[in-house]
Amino acid sequence: MCGRYATTRSEADLSDLFDAVDVTEGLGPSWNVAPTDPVPLVRISASQADARVLDTARWGLLPPWAKDTRGAAKMINARSETVATSPAFAPSFARRRCLVPADGWFEWVRTGKERQAFYMTPADGSVLAFGGIWAPWGPEKMRTVSVLTTAARGDLARVHDRMPFILPPDRWAEWLGDEGGELLRPITERELAAIDVRPVGPAVGNVRNNGPQLLDPPPKATLF
Incomplete structure (x- = not known):
């Protein structure tokens, strides 16, 4: 998962990187995004002449039939293997695909009684784009979003059996467009090898903690 x-880049940087119009209204950086937090996404906007917009959504997709927001935390991820057929996710996959900008993501590995946190991020510091789907919910059409996941491979599989569904820049237009195609093909081995696995300290485990210090390596840590 x-x-x-x-996701710490400024709105100006993200707008430039994704060639998108910024309509986020001041969403700040976060080194510790947690379920139900507001997050940036890139989507196609009909009101902007079908241009890309950098927008904000609540992390945890809510289908139209959800009676309240309590189930959102369980809907932060959509499995790529079933997203096209799931009643909750299929309508969004067909019509409301988006990109979710990120610097990297966290997972934990249990070693005895302890849990070691790891941060997965591009070795060259480039931006990641997770494949996402979004949906409006409620009378006010609150925008909600889920991040697709897929089977982890390589060193990433040693940290967790799932990983975000990552889209390289040359596939952004295809993902956001109306064309079908082979949308759910995995990243290449070369693209996978460009992602570092870095141990970080335990502070990231508390959602109340935030700041660049969360990415610092712990005094003593091994990769696995």
Whole structure:
């Protein structure tokens, strides 16, 4: 799964990187994004002449039939294997795909009685784009979003059996467009190898903690 991640670039930087119009209204950076937090996403907007917009959504997709927001934390991820057929996710996958910008994501590995946190991030510091789907919910059409996940591979599989569904830049337009195609093909081995696995300290485990210090390596840590 992907239950915690970092997205720290400014709206101006994200707008430039994704060639999108910024309509986020001051969403700040976070080194510890948690379920139900507001997050940036890139989507196609009919009101902007079908241009890309950098927008904000609540993390945890709510289908139209949800009576309240209590189930949102359980809907932060959509499995790529079933997203096209799931009653909760299929309508959004067909019509409301989006990109979720990230610097990297966190997972934990249990070693005895302890849990070691790891941060997965591009070695060159480039932006990640998670494949996402969004849906409006409630009378006010609150925007909600889920991040797709897929089977982890390589060193990432040693941390967790799932990983975010990552889209390289040359596939952004295809994902956001109306064309079908092979949308759910995995990233290449070369793209996978460009992602580092870095141990970080335990502070990221508390959702109240935030700041760049969460990415610092602990005094003593091993990769696995």
